[in-house]
Amino acid sequence: PTKTSAEIRSGFLEYFRGKGHSIVPSSSLVPGNDATLMFTNSGMVQFKDVFLGADKRSYVRAASVQRCLRAGGKHNDLDQVGYTARHHTFFEMLGNWSFGDYFKRDAIKYAWELLTDIFGLPKDRLWVTVYHTDNEAYDLWAKEIGIPPERIVRIGDNKGAPYASDNFWQMADTGPCGPCTEIFYDHGAEIAGGPPGSPDEDGDRYIEIWNLVFMQFDRAADGTLSPLPAPCVDTGMGLERLAAVLQHVHSNYEIDLFQHLIRVAAQLTNTSDLENKSLRVIADHIRACSFLIVDGVLPSNEGRGYVLRRIIRRALRHGYMLGVRGTFFYRMLTPLIVEMGEAYPELVAKRELIERALKTEEERFGETLEHGMRVFEEVATRSAATIPGADAFRLYDTYGFPVDLTADIARERGLTVDMAGFETAMEQQRDRARAASNFGGQSQIAADVVKDLPATEFLGYAGLSASDLKLVA
């Protein structure tokens, strides 16, 4: 039976409500309790202090649908978008938690029952991984659930390989941590990719859908692990990945929600091929950008605001590539509201602000995008394999091309950017600016004060009125 994204959202919450979980609303993309974290990148972020024992809740079981962003900061999937079937910048994470209540047995039972009995996934398409030493989890899958051993994979730590499976989770170098077990769906032999743990696991045949983390240790500064008095469960499942499975499509971009967005993007950009990668990127980016603005971020040149600016500019460049020579991106907001406004009323409430912020940024970058693209073409023609750092810097400084945008364009031509050279050029400019400002000590102090303001408090956005700014405070 196929299910819409909305039905999956509510089906998930209903299931866990029935198992005694309190339904907790999504928190902001801007973490309120963690200065070290740029964006909320999983459902557990709002519960971090509960795991650390610094916060108490009235419940010991919770479930949520959390809006997440993995662009910039610790998790960055921006460069995966448009290249894999399964990565977004913005996505929704379905999660359930036990705070010292149930542990491995029930966590595994619930996940399996929801996926197979409630949502009806075929059992023989599901694979699981466990941490290599976690025999308890292995036995639960093998003996109680009855998964054949050839579809249970033991995985170790893959330190330093960002996209390889890693079945040991830790919040930081010290503190709560523990093994995890992950559930994968086999999309079929016609798709390239190997099972989890194999050398070509990064293909899109076996797609990870759910991660169940068992927080059972406290890691001390010297690395030793001691058992937590009350072990916890923290799980996360990508709504879009589950929707792809339940709607019998391979890519997240083929699910209902994305297909609607992609169709509008195709109209706005006059594109007939609905599989065009740029349409996927645009559909992904309108979600990230709109929700960042909902959560108080505005385009700027640093911090979170610069991540937003980079994502907007990437979307605009894809529009340009499809032949757009004017504004279009802000018009993606209306179809997004149609798709997500019911689940996220704040999107409707802040509609005008989002639209105006996007349109202003679009007009601003529109003034230099075309010229910058011509400069890029000229540089690409005379560069063998690498765009020189000085040219990447000129694109950045004169045409407003964030360096990751330049790198992304270069990647499409099989070129790379000399990042070290770019950094050197940046550094030289900073030195020049510093030397210049030494003539007026006061203005340097003022500049430092402005520099240290959190990006979300950026107040100098042209075209927005004071009342708009109050909305985002």
Ligand code: ATP
């Ligand atoms: P992958 O290995 O596919 O990159 P991950 O191991 O980084 O995923 P987790 O950190 O375990 O993902 O997050 C829990 C779940 O959130 C994943 O199992 C997946 O369903 C979903 N998820 C993670 N990253 C993304 C993303 N960029 N876009 C959409 N869903 C995601």
Ligand code: MG
């Ligand atoms: Mg990942």
Ligand code: MG
């Ligand atoms: Mg993974």
Ligand code: MG
């Ligand atoms: Mg994972």
